[in-house]
Amino acid sequence: MRTRRTSVPAIRTTKASAGGPRLAMMTAYDEPTARLVDAGGVDLILVGDSVGNVVLGHEDTLRVTVDDMVHHTAAVAAARPAALIIGDLPWLSYHVTVEEAVRSAAALVRAGADAVKLEGGVNRLEVIGAIIDAEIPVMGHLGLTPQSVRAFGGFKVQGRSADAADVIRQDAAALEEAGCFAVVLEGVPDGLGAAITLERSIPTIGIGAGPATDGQVLVFHDAMGLGAGTPPKFVRQYLDGATLLTGAVAAFVADVRSGGFPGPAESYVTSEDLRSHLKG
Numbered sequence: 001m002r003t004r005r006t007s008v009p010a011i012r013t014t015k016a017s018a019g020g021p022r023l024a025m026m027t028a029y030d031e032p033t034a035r036l037v038d039a040g041g042v043d044l045i046l047v048g049d050s051v052g053n054v055v056l057g058h059e060d061t062l063r064v065t066v067d068d069m070v071h072h073t074a075a076v077a078a079a080r081p082a083a084l085i086i087g088d089l090p091w092l093s094y095h096v097t098v099e100e101a102v103r104s105a106a107a108l109v110r111a112g113a114d115a116v117k118l119e120g121g122v123n124r125l126e127v128i129g130a131i132i133d134a135e136i137p138v139m140g141h142l143g144l145t146p147q148s149v150r151a152f153g154g155f156k157v158q159g160r161s162a163d164a165a166d167v168i169r170q171d172a173a174a175l176e177e178a179g180c181f182a183v184v185l186e187g188v189p190d191g192l193g194a195a196i197t198l199e200r201s202i203p204t205i206g207i208g209a210g211p212a213t214d215g216q217v218l219v220f221h222d223a224m225g226l227g228a229g230t231p232p233k234f235v236r237q238y239l240d241g242a243t244l245l246t247g248a249v250a251a252f253v254a255d256v257r258s259g260g261f262p263g264p265a266e267s268y269v270t271s272e273d274l275r276s277h278l279k280g
Ligand code: KIV
Pocket: 027, 046, 047, 048, 049, 050, 051, 088, 184, 186, 207, 217, 219
């Protein structure tokens, strides 16, 4: 069992592309899932705003609030994982004023996050600087950033043209310069994921960014086969969780209907005294 908490400085210097181990990150939104992914050995647990899609049943992440994220971050922190806990700043919690952004980040830290993640590049440098200035480590997120789904006109791979790729490369450079300790690259061509990984000294963590990034992240429900609908191309499903869990529920229903549950082992035995008393 791992006992020591992973630290931000340790993650900051873990570059697989420079001979280090590859980083594994997975989402969790509650205490039991945090225990499972931590026991599985992930380096980082992301309390993602994907909670909106995969837990709350929304079509995108835009309805998720700071209060939602505080609630789920606290649940994950209750597992006391060895993995670093990253709290995702939801849409509009860091877009209006710098002060509000710092307060949103602080709310996640007070709930138990070790660091926060936010989406955007050059357009978010002021906010990133202020959050880091408040001693809160920041992970960046570039490419197919889900909070920009309306602006992108859908969940579309980003950085496919030379110009678009260069914008993302410049954003990655700016995030490193601003002091981000790592950056998520989502939904970009594998060559761009590889180029940014080589160019940057901070670790890149990919999701749909090819195999060359310094680490990989998956949404727990996608990886465990618990999602609704067809998962995106970049998902590898490690378990048919929906079939397994539905089968277990169906077995419970069958046991209830047949009277086979509960049995003696699942019941509190009545003493002889009480039995006589109950018979009257
Ligand atoms: O919210 C989330 O799960 C994320 C990952 C897709 C990186 O931001």
